[in-house]
Amino acid sequence: MSDLPKRVHIREEGPREGFQIEPGPISTEDKVRLINGLSETGIDHIQTVSFVNAKAVPGWADAEAVVAGMRKAPGVEYTALWFSNAGLQRALAFRDKLHVTGSLIVSASDTFSKINLNRTRAEHLEVLRKQVDKLRSHAVPVKRVGVMAAFGCNYSGDVSVAQAIEAADEAMALAASAGERIEDITLADSMGWCTPDRTEALVGAVREKWPDLHVILHLHDTRGMGVASAHAGLRLGVSSFDSTVAGLGGCPFAGIAGASGNIASEELVLLCHEMGIETGVDLDKLIEVARMAERLVGHPLPSTLLRAGGFRACRMIALRSEPQAA
Amino acid sequence: MSDLPKRVHIREEGPREGFQIEPGPISTEDKVRLINGLSETGIDHIQTVSFVNAKAVPGWADAEAVVAGMRKAPGVEYTALWFSNAGLQRALAFRDKLHVTGSLIVSASDTFSKINLNRTRAEHLEVLRKQVDKLRSHAVPVKRVGVMAAFGCNYSGDVSVAQAIEAADEAMALAASAGERIEDITLADSMGWCTPDRTEALVGAVREKWPDLHVILHLHDTRGMGVASAHAGLRLGVSSFDSTVAGLGGCPFAGIAGASGNIASEELVLLCHEMGIETGVDLDKLIEVARMAERLVGHPLPSTLLRAGGFRACRMIALRSEPQAA
Numbered sequence: 001m002s003d004l005p006k007r008v009h010i011r012e013e014g015p016r017e018g019f020q021i022e023p024g025p026i027s028t029e030d031k032v033r034l035i036n037g038l039s040e041t042g043i044d045h046i047q048t049v050s051f052v053n054a055k056a057v058p059g060w061a062d063a064e065a066v067v068a069g070m071r072k073a074p075g076v077e078y079t080a081l082w083f084s085n086a087g088l089q090r091a092l093a094f095r096d097k098l099h100v101t102g103s104l105i106v107s108a109s110d111t112f113s114k115i116n117l118n119r120t121r122a123e124h125l126e127v128l129r130k131q132v133d134k135l136r137s138h139a140v141p142v143k144r145v146g147v148m149a150a151f152g153c154n155y156s157g158d159v160s161v162a163q164a165i166e167a168a169d170e171a172m173a174l175a176a177s178a179g180e181r182i183e184d185i186t187l188a189d190s191m192g193w194c195t196p197d198r199t200e201a202l203v204g205a206v207r208e209k210w211p212d213l214h215v216i217l218h219l220h221d222t223r224g225m226g227v228a229s230a231h232a233g234l235r236l237g238v239s240s241f242d243s244t245v246a247g248l249g250g251c252p253f254a255g256i257a258g259a260s261g262n263i264a265s266e267e268l269v270l271l272c273h274e275m276g277i278e279t280g281v282d283l284d285k286l287i288e289v290a291r292m293a294e295r296l297v298g299h300p301l302p303s304t305l306l307r308a309g310g311f312r313a314c315r316m317i318a319l320r321s322e323p324q325a326a
Numbered sequence: 327m328s329d330l331p332k333r334v335h336i337r338e339e340g341p342r343e344g345f346q347i348e349p350g351p352i353s354t355e356d357k358v359r360l361i362n363g364l365s366e367t368g369i370d371h372i373q374t375v376s377f378v379n380a381k382a383v384p385g386w387a388d389a390e391a392v393v394a395g396m397r398k399a400p401g402v403e404y405t406a407l408w409f410s411n412a413g414l415q416r417a418l419a420f421r422d423k424l425h426v427t428g429s430l431i432v433s434a435s436d437t438f439s440k441i442n443l444n445r446t447r448a449e450h451l452e453v454l455r456k457q458v459d460k461l462r463s464h465a466v467p468v469k470r471v472g473v474m475a476a477f478g479c480n481y482s483g484d485v486s487v488a489q490a491i492e493a494a495d496e497a498m499a500l501a502a503s504a505g506e507r508i509e510d511i512t513l514a515d516s517m518g519w520c521t522p523d524r525t526e527a528l529v530g531a532v533r534e535k536w537p538d539l540h541v542i543l544h545l546h547d548t549r550g551m552g553v554a555s556a557h558a559g560l561r562l563g564v565s566s567f568d569s570t571v572a573g574l575g576g577c578p579f580a581g582i583a584g585a586s587g588n589i590a591s592e593e594l595v596l597l598c599h600e601m602g603i604e605t606g607v608d609l610d611k612l613i614e615v616a617r618m619a620e621r622l623v624g625h626p627l628p629s630t631l632l633r634a635g636g637f638r639a640c641r642m643i644a645l646r647s648e649p650q651a652a
Binding site for chain 2: 152153154155156157158192193195196197198221222223224225227228230231232260264267270271274275300302303304305307308310311314315317318319
């Protein structure tokens with residue numbers, strides 16, 4: 001167990017993931033309220049909005065208004081998602097509030113690439129190549145590679161470790177040829193194929209090939225394996241995780257209506273704390289924000305912890321009922 | 327990983343756990359339908375009903391009618407829950423259909439004992455002593471000890487390994503003094519305090535003290551740690567688990583309304599199968615029964631897998647789209 005990280009870094013994606021998929025409509029004010037609430041929990045990285053085509057993702061038609069409205073708390077890094085040059089321009093307009101960095105996101109599954117991005121892996125690499133030039137012209141650093149469908153694909157079945165490594169390698173080669181130095185790699189379970197074994201195998205292979213890269217796990221709990229897979233990652237020393245408060249979100253392109261998506265941030269924080277791993281997050285405050293998220297969307301969200309509450313209150317009862325020294 | 331069991335035995339408790347807590351009313355016919363459905367999945371142990379006071383648990387006022395109505399499938403062991411002598415008599419009336427065995431169930435938390443059983447641990451041991459005599463007079467063997475609140479308690483906080491072992495030891499001593507030979511020990515997470523670490527610690531301590539006892543884990547997913555804790559158990563070679571289809575149930579005495587209970591049988595089966603561990607269960611059939619359970623109770627149940635579906639259909643797509651030899 002000596003590989004356990006001392007501290008885990010939670011990369012909160014609830015606002016961006018959640019409001020993209022919720023049938024809504026959810027008011028701009030409520031979106032801002034959730035982001036501001038998260039800023040008070042000790043989480044220091046929040047993906048806030050998605051600068052995408054409003055026709056494709058109506059839930060993010062008000063991305064600009066949300067960024068303009070949210071309060072920037074000290075010590076918190078706010079990011080946004082974007083894919084196209086138009087999206088990049090919209091993000092750059094908020095460089096005072098948003099931490100704008102470039103990422104090379106590829107898919108380990110050809111089929112998922114076609115469905116999610118509407119292009120083959122080869123076509124997508126060409127698009128990325130042009131994107132890197134664009135980013136460079138705006139002095140936006142490219143530090144991260146992301147591999148979607150890294151654990152399996154609802155449209156093409158199992159994804160082998162070799163396939164995921166190959167997809168990552170293509171993105172790494174592209175970065176190298178453009179003179180960019182990648183620091184982080186996100187292994188993303190876009191459609192709920194993670195298991196503890198697959199997590200161990202893929203993290204191990206990535207570490208072996210790129211020992212200097214910092215691994216970020218983006219796990220989905222779609223089939224109930226998310227927390228167990230996160231635990232497998234923790235045991236290997238993985239110290240950065242994407243997650244969403246209350247388990248907000250899900251992948252609109254995964255082909256399963258109503259399926260749950262990302263692991264819930266508060267469940268991951270509880271797991272870390274019970275293992276003696278720091279997160280810097282106030283779990284009770286985070287559970288309160290999870291409950292707020294459920295009220296905002298108006299239907300039950302996947303996290304079970306938000307209903308049960310953490311251990312602290314129960315431990316307080318125990319302390320209070322201990323005999324006191326006179 | 328050499329400790330992994332070759333085969334895992336699922337002890338399905340969905341009907342008994344679920345219909346005890348559901349606000350209902352659920353018809354006797356529907357209860358029978360669920361049990362009969364489970365009998366077709368390959369699961370070979372089903373806890374069907376609870377012979378308890380109908381005033382305390384109105385959901386089981388029709389326990390007799392359910393047992394009378396259910397079809398007994400070959401190779402499947404059907405059990406029932408009961409606490410009092412009156413309950414035992416009711417179970418014995420169905421000895422042709424039910425596998426009636428005695429268990430010594432104790433609580434590792436004094437407070438939970440008082441709330442759940444309405445007596446202190448010492449008072450409860452006296453009740454158990456009389457129960458053993460009664461069982462003996464009916465030639466009912468006592469083969470199992472169960473420890474409730476073995477991982478923690480919502481009313482008294484953390485439960486140490488030593489406390490859980492002490493409670494088990496009291497029950498073991500009682501059995502020994504009555505000349506009964508205990509074979510199984512159930513470690514029950516009645517209120518959702520399990521974590522992978524606590525599971526490892528407790529299973530390890532029980533194994534050390536009673537190397538010949540067969541360990542059964544009864545884990546709750548109330549705070550999202552159920553599957554991860556089951557995985558920790560599997561890694562230690564635990565090969566028997568209580569679980570409930572669709573995650574039916576929850577503990578009516580845990581003090582948290584709406585909190586989820588047992589781990590979902592189908593999620594445990596998927597985990598085992600992906601680890602190469604046999605269960606004898608047809609996962610797709612079990613997911614269909616989970617969906618039936620959700621229809622019967624009329625509201626969403628905690629299992630996420632029942633919404634997402636397993637991997638088989640996705641793998642079939644992959645097979646079909648592979649190029650065929652001409």
